[in-house]
Amino acid sequence: MQTIDPAEFEKRVKRITAIFSQIAEHSDKQALIRCPYKNRHSQCTAKFGCRFKRPSGVDSELPICTSDDQLDYRSAWESKPESVNAMRAQLRGRACG
Ligand code: SF4
Structure with a gap:
């Protein structure tokens, strides 16, 4: 051995x-600068809307991400923080009650 x-x-x-x-x-x-939904082929895998998302032109392919990876990508997402907080509070209420 x-x-x-x-x-x-x-x-x-x-x-x-x-x-x-x-x-x-x-x-x-x-x-900090590259969106976690952007794959190595610069395609978007997110299931939500984003201003950087463009159709690939091919139905079977994922949309193209046009972000230059130089921005804080989180501002591109169409989220409403106030809605998230309201839902979070609502869910907490259900869990406790
Ligand atoms: S299009 Fe938007 S959500 Fe999709 S990978 Fe690019 S920055 Fe992320």
Whole structure:
């Protein structure tokens, strides 16, 4: 049976940790400007309206996202914060009563 050199194991764990840390840092930065509904083909996977969404021209394909990823994408979504808060309060009322 082959044994693992503890020093080599530690070295590899540190290397893997460094790699995943860099990926996580990049993801955190990108999440601030890139919409989570935009796939790698710049297609929109959201089921709600958005001013950046354009038809692809092909029925079987997802709509195209025209966002340049330089804006806070959350302002593009057609949400009504006051409605969300009202619904949240309503649901809490049901849960308690
Ligand atoms: S069209 Fe709007 S919701 Fe869809 S991926 Fe682009 S920014 Fe996101």
